[in-house]
Amino acid sequence: MDIGKKIRALRLGNNLTQEELANRLELTKGYISQLENNLTSPSIQTLFAILEVLGVETHEFFSKPEDEDAKIVFTKEDFYEKESPELGSLISWIVPNAQKYEMEPIMIELKPGGQSRIDDSHPGEEFGYVLEGQITLVLNKKRFIVKKGETFYYMANKEHYLINTGGSVARVLWISTPPMF
Template sequence: MDIGQKIRDLRIQKNLTQEELGERTDLTKGYISQLEHNQSSPSMETFFDLLNVLGQTPAEFFTEDQTQQLVYPVGDQVEYEDEERGYLLRWLVPESNENEMEPVRIEFNEGGEFKTFEPSPAETFIYVMKGRVTLQLGHHTYSAKRGETIYFHATQQHRIVNAAKGPSTILLVATASYL
């Protein structure tokens, strides 16, 4: 195990500079650099301070990387159908509501509409794969057809409606806690 590289990786995951990590652990930027390049070894106390700031327990730190799932077959995807509103929602990444982004595919029947959402800090990206949809965002309406995209901050009440004569399909990716 490359301890220096693991410290560096954790620091970067926490979006910290060497200087910021040093400030939070009463160490110098130069010493953090030496640790990350395996040119120095920390005392146990210093190591535990680093782990505390980096949000790791010693057990987590020394556990070898577990294989992370990067490919999600169709069988892992979860579907929800709302016949009353006329759409089929497919979560493309299981448990994605625990991640920063939540990608879903929504298939609308003719006249179908997605539920109305209250304002939130989420950012939302929509790619129209088939048909045409409208986004009602506050008092404004935006329309996009196959091949076009919509990108917005969800700071107003909003909903998505199928505007095509026939079915429409979109890929929607939203930041945390949208769906």
């Protein structure tokens, strides 16, 4: 663990100069510089005082950031797919475990005449981008034609679903926030 780097990041996050931090701790600017450059190590008492001034609990400082090992790039092998032959659809969850994030993207492929499942109203918002074909967005019984290269965006507080009324396969990138798919 790079203690100096973490202290510097916290100091900067609090919009403090080295001198301001040093003054609050009755230390010297040079000492703070040495700490941040790992040229010296603080005593436990000094470290606790620094963390208190920076507004960080000791356990937070030493815990691994949640996103440090978070996967950033996902490949086809990471996707989870579910086919619904009765609906004529194939859904691919393209970010595994997206329920823990703020939004959930899926890729939905609809055969001609196929449709997504009907979603009841729920809190949140949804966005879609038609990659191939043409779909009809049904939003509370109102219908909207959305063609390749076009997008849709709506509040999800009304019943909604997609239908492929065209003659070729339709593919849509569909994103929900909060995760609902």
